[in-house]
Amino acid sequence: MNSEDSRNLILAIVLSVLVLIGWNYFYGAPQLQKDRQAQTQANSTASGSPATGAGATLPPTGAPVASAPExxxxxxxxxxxxxxxxxxxxxxxxxxxxxxxxxxxxxxxxxxxxxxxxxxxxxxxxxxxxxxxxxxxxxxxxxxxxxxxxxxxxxxxxxxxxxxxxxxxxxxxxxxxxxxxxxxxxxxxxxxxxxxxxxxxxxxxxxxxxxxxxxxxxxxVSGYSVLxxxxxxxxxxxxxxxxxxxxxxxxxxxxxxxxxxxxxxxxxxxxxxxxxxxxxxxxxxxxxxxxxxxxxxxxxxxxxxxxxxxxxxxxxxxxxxxxxxxxxxxxxxxxxxxxxxxxxxxxWGWFWMITQPMFQLIDFIYRYVGNFGIAILIVTVLVKLAFFPLASRSYASMAKMKKVQPQLAALKERFPDDRAKQQQAQMELFKKEGVNPVAGCLPMVIQIPVFFALYKVIFITIEMRHAPFFGWIHDLSAPDPTNIFTLFGLIPWDPTALPMFGHFLALGIWPLVMGVSMFFQMKMNPEPTDPVQKTMFAWMPVIFTFMLGAFPAGLVIYWTWNNTLSVTQQYFIMRKNGVKVELWDNLSKMFNGLPLMFKKKPEPGE
Structure with a gap:
């Protein structure tokens, strides 16, 4: 396996593991716990018994509950x-x-x-x-x-x-x-x-x-393993x-x-x-x-x-x-x-050393701006600044990797049946161009503890409960209340009530915006040459859009804003390294061309 394939495989494994962990951690285990709880609560009446300790007997816990409570x-x-x-x-x-x-x-x-x-x-x-x-x-x-x-x-x-x-x-x-x-x-x-x-x-x-x-x-209980x-x-x-x-x-x-x-x-x-x-x-x-x-x-x-x-x-x-x-x-x-x-x-969870200071920072900023959503956006910028040197090196390596994509394709055509020579030539090319094949994984890996820590802050702290943002977001700790499957409220039904996959249908405006931002970020990265990996990466924004749809709106807003900052940072770093960002340029041409669509066409002879 050559170095490029190794890089892509590592990144694919990281993303796949995140998907599996996210599903089990936030949905699979909680649903199993809820099912077990429902089964237990189907049973009926029992009475209390005395408790003992330290050479004394505590008062009995009381009489059995009446069949028809007051x-x-x-x-x-x-x-x-x-x-x-x-x-x-x-x-x-x-x-x-x-x-x-x-x-x-x-x-x-x-x-x-x-x-x-x-x-x-x-x-x-x-x-x-x-x-x-x-x-x-x-x-x-x-x-x-x-x-x-x-x-x-x-x-x-x-x-x-x-x-x-x-x-x-x-x-x-x-x-x-x-x-x-x-x-x-x-x-x-x-x-x-x-x-x-x-x-x-x-x-x-x-x-x-x-x-x-x-x-x-x-x-x-709410039934979430994270809590x-x-x-x-x-x-x-x-x-x-x-x-x-x-x-x-x-x-x-x-x-x-x-x-x-x-x-x-x-x-x-x-x-x-x-x-x-x-x-x-x-x-x-x-x-x-x-x-x-x-x-x-x-x-x-x-x-x-x-x-x-x-x-x-x-x-x-x-x-x-x-x-x-x-x-x-x-x-x-x-x-x-x-x-x-x-x-x-x-x-505070596994990452308490991050979670507690992050809450204190968000709460400190909130006291000045008066909106927890704005505080989360500001903290996201501060986190990006803290990791800027490392992220910049990673994005620069990704830019160099994308720049040598044509040369890598040429090497594969030159040595189609000799994997050893192909890999040796690739390593020489990487050394010559100063490319680290696995450095591009670092920005995503770095975000994992920050992502979970922020999720804990938004999900467990009562300060975030019923905290409004702007527009239709009246509670940052609850999912986006809009839903594309109800035409944003025009159809009177609740798709999330459907069994098994209902929670995947909590697809509001902010999750959709997040999915678009993730799509742009994925397109900024070097494209895998392996067809299977290419397909998986293409579907990753869609998968995460549906997964994060039922997450607290505050977390989805953070993820969207973080993706936007990452895409902007990556764009300028790639341009600095001489890499043409075709997607961005095409979008720029498209938006620059919009006014021409409404401009009056000249008459013949004008």
């Missing part, structure tokens, strides 16, 4: 509550059990429609999709101390929890123990909870602090654990130990986490009870024993995060509260 308003009205009212949060605390089980996010709505419902995070028992957090004390194993459980009714010193005014709940067990729970919240998403116990009995009592979050029934949704947390100095709902085994909970840390549940944009005192050693775990749905998914920790002597008081401080995964908010909590690895609640 509505959310009915479930909320079933018990007395303390209202939550801050700039960012609304909801209530259930005085039965002292549960944080009703939470809405005021700044976020379900759709781009400003009148759509706000996002609901926590929900009460008895209603749809119960999801709550709780903290408190449990007795040491072998003792008979009576601690509050989920049907214990607390009293409160206030009717509303605000960012400026904490509330204190009180429960008297009737046997000499008085429990207090002071709940404070900031203006974002962090609750600080101080649990204390007064021992007015004549005997010491040994208790363990605990906290847990429970989700009843497997949540609906982790499920259990997440890091305890002590351990690495971040990420376990999906499908992979948790009822018989084998995931357990860990350490001092401090955090653990909870993460959705695409929202999360909840229990955070112990960062100096307190805890036994933590992820668990599920029940093999059929709706099972109880729990994440919890139990702290060391605390012995409270008669006429004394003991207390423990813990925190609960419940809200949107705003990058700067989470980073501030990590820095200000000393919560180790809390920033990894956001799934």
């Amino acid at each position: 509505t959310r308003p009915e479930a909320l009205a079933a018990s007395k509550r303390i209202a939550i009212d801050t700039k960012s949060l609304g909801g209530s605390i259930d005085l039965t059990g002292g549960l944080l089980d009703d939470l809405t996010l005021k700044a976020y709505r379900e759709t781009i429609d400003p009148n759509s419902p706000t996002i609901t995070l926590f929900s009460p028992q008895g209603g749809p999709d119960p999801y709550w957090a709780e903290t408190g004390y449990v007795p040491d194993a072998g003792t008979k101390a009576k601690t509050p459980v989920r049907d214990s009714v607390w009293t409160s010193d206030s009717q509303t929890l605000t960012a400026d005014k904490p509330v204190t709940l009180t429960y008297d067990n009737g046997a000499g123990l008085i429990f207090h729970r002071t709940i404070a919240v900031d203006d974002r998403y962090m609750f600080t909870i101080t649990n204390s116990v007064e021992n007015k009995s004549n005997e010491p009592v040994t208790l363990h602090p605990y906290a847990l979050i429970l989700r009843r029934g497997k949540p609906v 982790h949704e499920g259990y997440v947390g890091s305890v002590g100095d351990n690495a971040v654990d990420e376990v999906t709902y499908a992979k948790i085994d009822p018989a084998k909970p995931v357990t860990t130990k350490g001092a401090g840390g955090w653990l909870g549940f993460t959705d695409k944009y929202w999360a909840s986490a229990i955070i112990p005192d960062q100096t307190m050693p805890v036994d933590a775990r992820f668990a599920v009870s029940g093999a059929v749905q709706p099972a109880d998914y729990t994440t919890d920790y139990v702290g060391p024993a605390q012995t409270v002597a008669p006429d004394s008081t003991s207390q423990v401080v813990s925190r609960i995060f419940a809200g949107a995964k705003e990058v700067n908010t989470i980073n501030a909590y990590m820095a200000d509260l000393g919560i180790r690895k809390f920033n990894l609640m956001i799934d």
Whole structure:
């Protein structure tokens, strides 16, 4: 195989692998996961079971779900509550059990429609999709101390929890123990909870602090392999654990130990986490009870024993995060509260060393231009400038390769049956002309980590959610809403709903523009001499157009702009190296000739 064929083969392999990885990474695996989830959710009812840890038994997860759940308003009205009212949060605390089980996010709505419902995070028992957090004390194993459980009714010193005014709940067990729970919240998403116990009995009592979050029934997830949704947390100095709902085994909970840390549940944009005192050693775990749905998914920790002597008081401080995964908010909590690895609640992916700085750069520019789409375009230019020296050398090599194409064809005619002499002559020609046959692959290879990093930024960061660009792009994190197969809205049907290949029919205006830009870029490269490779390269822009059609519009806009910059850069480098760019010249002649089409033809004799 000669050097030119080797170059083309390497580039063909790279592109083919990208296509296969892209299909499996973004579509194949997610679709398989969705199918499995649908099969699992076809099963029905199960009840919760108690959880244990660190010499203590946690409260049972609750009664089985009724066959006909109440509505959310009915479930909320079933018990007395303390209202939550801050700039960012609304909801209530259930005085039965002292549960944080009703939470809405005021700044976020379900759709781009400003009148759509706000996002609901926590929900009460008895209603749809119960999801709550709780903290408190449990007795040491072998003792008979009576601690509050989920049907214990607390009293409160206030009717509303605000960012400026904490509330204190009180429960008297009737046997000499008085429990207090002071709940404070900031203006974002962090609750600080101080649990204390007064021992007015004549005997010491040994208790363990605990906290847990429970989700009843497997949540609906977006199902993309690029994004982790499920259990997440890091305890002590351990690495971040990420376990999906499908992979948790009822018989084998995931357990860990350490001092401090955090653990909870993460959705695409929202999360909840229990955070112990960062100096307190805890036994933590992820668990599920029940093999059929709706099972109880729990994440919890139990702290060391605390012995409270008669006429004394003991207390423990813990925190609960419940809200949107705003990058700067989470980073501030990590820095200000000393919560180790809390920033990894956001799934930055394999290329986190690129993804995080890229988001910070985009966010920094956004603060000046006020549009994330414009910020992405500016960052693309900056990335092109950073790689300009390397890309220029690669494009120069490609220009030289294209310049010697006639000579390579002549060598093949000169040695049609002697591959060894043909390859030797080609190597001599490359050496003479200063051509590197594989250098042309570098610009595309360089873009791979940047492409995936930007995809992660657009796909996972809530800052990109519902962020508009211009025209019809009202959400950079969603696909282009236009579609050529509906004549851009004239035909009232949804081709993406078709099974198997429906997502390939999400072909809007921006994906089409991207395909055209990729076509120009491919035409700027040296044309493969092998017919199979030539055909594959010719179809590559079409394949990528359909593949990227269902991707976030922000990513397609980036790819289009990046192709445009690359074509422009490559054009000038080729002209500088004496290579005639026939496609560009033909287009220039065509557009320059357009005015002549509308010019009045001279009459005979004029």
